[in-house]
Amino acid sequence: MDYTVTVATGTSEYSGTNNYIYITLVGERGSSERTVLDNPGLDFCRGAVDQYTVRASASLGQLLLVRLEKQRYFIEDNWFCRYVTVEPPDGGEALNFPCYRWLVGDVKVELREGTAKRQQEDTLAHLLTHRNAELKERQRIYRWQAWAPGIPKCIDAKSEADLPQDARFDNEKRSDFEGSLHYALLELSLKKLAIKFGKSWSDLDDFRRIFWKLKSPIAEYTMNHWREDWFFGYQFLNGSNPRMIKQIQEIPPNFHVTGDMVQAFLKPQTTLEKELKAGNIYLVDHDILNEVPTNVIKNQQQHIAAPLCLLYEHPEHNLIPIAIQLEQKPQKHTPIFLPNDPPLAWLLAKIWVRHAEFQIFQVLSHLLRTHLVVEVFCVATLRQLPAVHPLYKLLTPHLRYTLEINCRARTQLISADGIFRRVVSTGGDGLLVLAQREYKVLTYRSLQPPYDFEDRGVTKLRGYYYRDHSLMLWDSIKNYVTGMVSLYYPTDSDVIEDSELQAWIKDVTEEGFVDVPQFGLSGELKNKQELVTLLSVVIFITTAQHAATNNGQFDWCAWVPNTPCTMRSPPPQDKDAITMGLIMDSLPDISQSCVELAITWHLGRRQPDAIPIGQYVEEYFTEPKAKELISAFQKDLKTIDEKIREQNDGVELPYLYLCPSNIENSITI
Numbered sequence: 001m002d003y004t005v006t007v008a009t010g011t012s013e014y015s016g017t018n019n020y021i022y023i024t025l026v027g028e029r030g031s032s033e034r035t036v037l038d039n040p041g042l043d044f045c046r047g048a049v050d051q052y053t054v055r056a057s058a059s060l061g062q063l064l065l066v067r068l069e070k071q072r073y074f075i076e077d078n079w080f081c082r083y084v085t086v087e088p089p090d091g092g093e094a095l096n097f098p099c100y101r102w103l104v105g106d107v108k109v110e111l112r113e114g115t116a117k118r119q120q121e122d123t124l125a126h127l128l129t130h131r132n133a134e135l136k137e138r139q140r141i142y143r144w145q146a147w148a149p150g151i152p153k154c155i156d157a158k159s160e161a162d163l164p165q166d167a168r169f170d171n172e173k174r175s176d177f178e179g180s181l182h183y184a185l186l187e188l189s190l191k192k193l194a195i196k197f198g199k200s201w202s203d204l205d206d207f208r209r210i211f212w213k214l215k216s217p218i219a220e221y222t223m224n225h226w227r228e229d230w231f232f233g234y235q236f237l238n239g240s241n242p243r244m245i246k247q248i249q250e251i252p253p254n255f256h257v258t259g260d261m262v263q264a265f266l267k268p269q270t271t272l273e274k275e276l277k278a279g280n281i282y283l284v285d286h287d288i289l290n291e292v293p294t295n296v297i298k299n300q301q302q303h304i305a306a307p308l309c310l311l312y313e314h315p316e317h318n319l320i321p322i323a324i325q326l327e328q329k330p331q332k333h334t335p336i337f338l339p340n341d342p343p344l345a346w347l348l349a350k351i352w353v354r355h356a357e358f359q360i361f362q363v364l365s366h367l368l369r370t371h372l373v374v375e376v377f378c379v380a381t382l383r384q385l386p387a388v389h390p391l392y393k394l395l396t397p398h399l400r401y402t403l404e405i406n407c408r409a410r411t412q413l414i415s416a417d418g419i420f421r422r423v424v425s426t427g428g429d430g431l432l433v434l435a436q437r438e439y440k441v442l443t444y445r446s447l448q449p450p451y452d453f454e455d456r457g458v459t460k461l462r463g464y465y466y467r468d469h470s471l472m473l474w475d476s477i478k479n480y481v482t483g484m485v486s487l488y489y490p491t492d493s494d495v496i497e498d499s500e501l502q503a504w505i506k507d508v509t510e511e512g513f514v515d516v517p518q519f520g521l522s523g524e525l526k527n528k529q530e531l532v533t534l535l536s537v538v539i540f541i542t543t544a545q546h547a548a549t550n551n552g553q554f555d556w557c558a559w560v561p562n563t564p565c566t567m568r569s570p571p572p573q574d575k576d577a578i579t580m581g582l583i584m585d586s587l588p589d590i591s592q593s594c595v596e597l598a599i600t601w602h603l604g605r606r607q608p609d610a611i612p613i614g615q616y617v618e619e620y621f622t623e624p625k626a627k628e629l630i631s632a633f634q635k636d637l638k639t640i641d642e643k644i645r646e647q648n649d650g651v652e653l654p655y656l657y658l659c660p661s662n663i664e665n666s667i668t669i
Contacts, residue, residue: 001056006086007037012082012170016046017079017103021549023052023582024067025086026110028124033330043069044079054086063088063095064126066111066514078165079103080626082618084111087237098387100618102165114295114622116390116488131386135500141560142382145222146302146509147410150436152372155379159355160407167403173609175667178465180605184214184598200568200584201593207560218555221653226562229339232350233311233319234463238655240552240563241361245311247275247457248283255283255308256330257323265322265339267315274311279457282319283310286356288437290328293567295427297592300439302425305571307353318463324349326571335575345575348583352561352571358425366549367414367615370541371406372435373447374667377404384504384590390488391501393588393620394481394535398542400611401668419599423592425566426623444521447537447545449603466548471580472640473544478536480614480633483531487625492527498644501525543613547663554604557596564588565596603669606662613637613663 003025009016019147025032035054038045053631064301066084079363081099088095097111110130122128132205141164143156157163169177190393201207219345236245259272260541265274275281290306291536310323322339326349337349367550378399385392420427426434445451448597453459458467489495496502509523526532557563570588587594611617614637616630637660656662 001091002061003032003054003056003060003089004055005054006085006087007044007050007052008084009044009046009050010082011047012080012172013046014078014171015080017044017077019073019077019079020071021079022069022071022596023054023084024069025054025056025063026065026067026126027063028126029059029061030056032056032060033179037547050406052466059089063113064124064360065130066097066105067108068111068247069106069108076105078105081109082134088276092318096619096622098618098620098622104165104561112386112388114620115388116393116621116623116626117388118390118488118495118498119581131388131500134386136495139383142379144379148435150514150515151368151432151439152516153379154372154406155377155403157407158404159411160404163403163407164662166382167569169298169401169404170609171608172438173401176608177669181598181602182265182493183599185594197413200222201587201590203580204561205582207593210560210597213596214554216555217556218552218653220554221559222562223559223594225276226559227347228277228322230317232321232354234653235354235357236311237461237464238440238466239357239556240549241357241360241365242286242287242464243365243452243456244357244360245282245456245458245461247461249279250280251276252283252285252308253309254328254330255323255325256334257310257336258326261336261338262310262312262322265311265314265320273389274491278462279311281459282310282313282461284311284353284358286353287328288434289356289359289426292433292437293360293429295421295425295430297422297566298426300568303567303570303586304359304425304430305352305567307349307356309353313461319461321350321353324353324626326352329440333573335573337575340451341575344579344580344583345572345578348572348578348586351564351583351587354565355425355565355567358557358563358565359424359434361553362420362424363426363431363434365545366553367409367439368435368526369404369442369447370546370549371409371667373442374399374402374538374542374546375406376508380504380507380512385500387620389500390484391504391535394484395538395618397611397616397618398539398666400666402542402666405668411486419595423565423588423595423599424585439516441518442516444537447541448533449540466521466657466658469640469644469655470540470544470548472538472643473658473660473663474536476633476640477539477543478532479636480629481535481539483533483629485535487623487629489528489531495525495528495531501531524565542666544658546667547657550669551604551606551657551662554600557600560588560593560596566592607664607669608669611665613665615665 022034023037024034032054037052070079080102083099084097085094094115098114099111144153145156147154155436259369262272285308286306289304294304295302305326306323306328310322311319312322313319327334337346340345381395412418414431420431453467506523509521513519521632564587566588567586614634641660643660
């Protein structure tokens with residue numbers, strides 16, 4: 001009995017191999033001959049799709065597994081297999097066996113046919129044994145560790161080099177990642193400027209010296225408009241940290257602003273009290289930064305403030321700041337900064353708020369609430385869901401590269417000697433304290449866009465494009481997930497009875513999110529709706545939420561005075577004593593400015609190998625109904641993309657971070 005077998009090799013660099021590859025077909029009635037796959041000079045080249053004949057003494061019946069073996073030939077040469085298809089001798093429909101993994105060393109891999117199946121749908125002992133063996137091996141490879149107390153657990157790896165090959169960057173991605181930061185630093189001539197550590201710029205215009213080559217249209221717009229109050233307010237809505245603003249009905253007792261102070265900035269014939277009741281007053285409170293330990297860079301103490309910023313939705317000027325206080329525990333003479341203060345005093349107060357925004361968006365909104373949250377689901381998925389499980393197939397494209405980028409963040413960005421330690425005011429101990437504080441108050445509810453906007457009272461705030469686009473994407477993702485869940489879980493009982501799924505959520509809550517008292521995610525999934533919501537949250541964070549916080553960081557930080565990474569002088573206590581010299585001595589020095597520009601360009605730029613949301617290059621699902629749902633999802637995303645681009649056509653300051661074509665399918669940077 002001759003079976004026609006097609007084997008596809010990966011398309012990335014070094015995916016091919018010259019090692020020996022063997023195949024065995026395993027069916028319910030027995031196994032085929034162990035066959036060496038050998039077409040001299042043609043086999044297993046990068047991108048190759050090779051065809052072979054595999055013989056069996058009799059019909060194998062229902063095919064259960066494809067066993068691939070790789071053996072060394074002179075030197076070790078890893079191989080990436082995309083898939084195997086098998087055409088039976090009777091001319092029946094070809095079966096697809098997805099692989100999408102590396103074969104490293106002398107190794108044996110067994111592949112399941114691509115139809116997604118829950119554990120209770122497998123009745124053959126051979127297949128149940130295979131599921132259990134796969135998970136046992138994955139649990140040996142992918143282990144939990146607490147990188148630091150009081151934050152989500154992560155993968156047990158000292159660096160990216162400790163990760164399995166399947167979790168690593170492709171070679172092209174690795175080369176680009178390691179070369180791009182070096183390129184940015186060279187473009188800034190950092191070697192020459194670094195000797196000026198501690199030396200202030202002489203004037204704000206001097207920041208243009210590092211702005212000549214690495215730039216973007218929005219970064220240039222920022223440079224020209226950053227002093228304007230409307231632009232300052234706009235960034236709370238559509239900048240890199242659009243989740244902090246909330247509506248208030250009364251002024252917090254620790255914010256010593258009065259109605260008389262802000263009367264001049266309100267519309268005619270109204271009062272602060274009336275505008276509070278009307279829902280037009282908003283607050284950005286950076287209380288979480290209060291008394292966070294500050295960094296010491298080259299023996300120079302850096303400084304942090306924990307500002308409160310009062311904003312007003314003016315009928316003519318949109319959202320504008322009307323009062324700033326730089327302390328959470330004000331003293332008798334603590335100043336309240338106002339728009340009609342001396343211009344330099346008001347400017348410096350806004351700079352301090354933007355400096356607080358840098359700390360929170362980088363450490364909390366970006367690192368903790370996207371990267372570290374998603375890593376929990378990534379590790380749990382690898383540990384508890386076999387490759388044939390429908391939710392493994394659903395989630396794994398959205399987890400691509402996340403483990404490596406997070407390992408690199410821990411070793412290169414936020415480590416004791418990382419980039420944050422060298423240039424950011426919360427670098428060192430402050431970064432961990434900040435993350436621990438956020439983790440204590442992190443809630444599952446806040447990760448769901450509709451509840452987040454509702455709880456912050458911003459459902460009607462004008463010009464909040466991040467909200468509008470997030471909700472469109474949330475609905476699209478949730479519709480897609482609802483279809484997939486309904487396809488594989490017809491009833492709530494199917495969810496409850498899926499022991500692998502229940503082990504997954506238990507691993508998430510009892511291991512990954514241990515010691516987070518207010519998170520509010522149950523360790524048991526009781527129905528389809530709970531499952532749909534959770535999967536939608538995971539996919540939304542890996543795609544839209546990460547794009548919203550990551551993709552614009554160069555735009556808003558490249559002009560360093562707009563969002564400084566550190567402040568070198570303490571917050572001002574006397575409005576009348578503020579000079580341009582104090583502002584320049586407060587802002588990052590020449591060297592720090594260069595690194596901020598370089599790192600935000602490096603992390604915020606579009607990745608060369610980016611896969612847009614909803615584009616599934618690796619076809620884990622083989623069933624026609626699942627493919628139809630994916631196609632419908634892609635069409636919906638295309639409609640959203642067209643709508644957003646049409647809204648932004650001709651707009652002077654476009655908001656395009658949440659265009660689906662600009663959103664990656666996973667956290668890769």
